Amino acid sequence: MILLNRITLYTLSIFTIMADLRGKVALVSASSSGIGRSTAKVLAANGCSVHIFSSNKDKISKAADYIGSSSGKKVNYSVGSLAVPSDVRRIMDEAKVKTGNIDCLIMNYGDPKVAPFLEISEEDWDFSINMILRSTITMVRGVLPYMLEHGGRVVFITSMTTKQPLQNFSISASLRSAVVSLSKVLSMEYASRGITFNSISQGYFQTPRLESIAEKNSKSLGITVDEAYQKIRNEIPAGRFGDPEEIGHLVSFLCSSDAAYINGANIQIDGGAIRFPF
Numbered sequence: 330m331i332l333l334n335r336i337t338l339y340t341l342s343i344f345t346i347m348a349d350l351r352g353k354v355a356l357v358s359a360s361s362s363g364i365g366r367s368t369a370k371v372l373a374a375n376g377c378s379v380h381i382f383s384s385n386k387d388k389i390s391k392a393a394d395y396i397g398s399s400s401g402k403k404v405n406y407s408v409g410s411l412a413v414p415s416d417v418r419r420i421m422d423e424a425k426v427k428t429g430n431i432d433c434l435i436m437n438y439g440d441p442k443v444a445p446f447l448e449i450s451e452e453d454w455d456f457s458i459n460m461i462l463r464s465t466i467t468m469v470r471g472v473l474p475y476m477l478e479h480g481g482r483v484v485f486i487t488s489m490t491t492k493q494p495l496q497n498f499s500i501s502a503s504l505r506s507a508v509v510s511l512s513k514v515l516s517m518e519y520a521s522r523g524i525t526f527n528s529i530s531q532g533y534f535q536t537p538r539l540e541s542i543a544e545k546n547s548k549s550l551g552i553t554v555d556e557a558y559q560k561i562r563n564e565i566p567a568g569r570f571g572d573p574e575e576i577g578h579l580v581s582f583l584c585s586s587d588a589a590y591i592n593g594a595n596i597q598i599d600g601g602a603i604r605f606p607f
């Protein structure tokens with residue numbers, strides 16, 4: 330009996346710390362793998378209906394099946410590129426038709442080019458400006474009419490480069506900082522309408538992208554892939570990479586009613602890797 334009560338209490342405590350997102354709808358961009366997919370998965374596990382999209386049909390349909398089978402919920406998806414403005418507008422329309430309303434907009438992005446400034450062409454800049462900044466503007470404009478009536482949550486998943494710029498990351502540092510600044514302005518303009526805008530600046534997370542970085546570093550530095558991983562891990566006080574679902578839990582909390590007073594923040598989640606103290 331005592332054991333049963335303990336189990337019941339434990340189960341209850343798990344439920345009380347989970348974000349309750351039942352009845353909410355979230356649109357999550359760049360979500361066929363890594364951080365985007367894990368975020369959509371955790372949102373769905375917390376009761377949210379999710380609409381996901383990315384540029385690769387095969388990958389995004391598999392991600393929808395994966396999230397659907399882990400959450401028991403039907404997952405809608407669209408196919409298109411964040412870097413193509415007409416795709417972004419179409420996807421916003423599709424998501425509204427399929428879901429009826431979008432309570433939470435979660436903007437995640439593909440990778441901007443990482444290279445010394447002079448090795449980045451104007452076309453590379455145009456691609457990333459469309460993928461990061463222009464898509465953000467279009468998506469926020471698309472969700473605001475509904476949110477102005479019903480309240481809402483907008484979360485921008487950016488990068489540690491907004492707080493700790495790195496060499497060769499000129500696109501990431503500049504465009505993602507623009508998103509964080511936009512988020513701050515929007516948070517002030519729409520706070521009275523029950524809409525919050527927050528950014529997340531993540532450190533190193535175990536995703537396919539980190540795998541490709543470790544492989545690239547291993548080749549360029551003439552070390553093994555394990556050594557390349559360890560070199561990055563040495564930068565993280567926690568001594569490990571983040572699990573992308575940890576970003577999903579943070580996003581879920583920001584989307585919950587408990588987070589109503591968190592607005593205009595740029596929150597780091599990085600195992601202590603970012604040296605900037607604020």
Ligand SMILES: NC(=O)c1ccc[n+]([C@@H]2O[C@H](COP(=O)([O-])OP(=O)(O)OC[C@H]3O[C@@H](n4cnc5c(N)ncnc54)[C@H](OP(=O)(O)O)[C@@H]3O)[C@@H](O)[C@H]2O)c1
Pocket residue numbers: 358359360361362363364365366382383384385386388389409410411412437438439440441460486487488489531532533534535536537538539
């Ligand atoms: N992992 C980290 O440690 C880390 C750290 C800081 C910042 N970040 C940033 O966080 C974001 C997600 O990274 P990740 O590690 O999760 O990488 P990932 O596993 O490679 O996932 C990237 C996602 O973006 C999608 N995508 C790429 N280009 C797209 C486009 N043009 N339009 C729509 N979707 C697109 C990909 O899907 P498709 O291929 O199906 O289009 C995929 O779902 C990236 O912006 C990355 O730079 C990651």
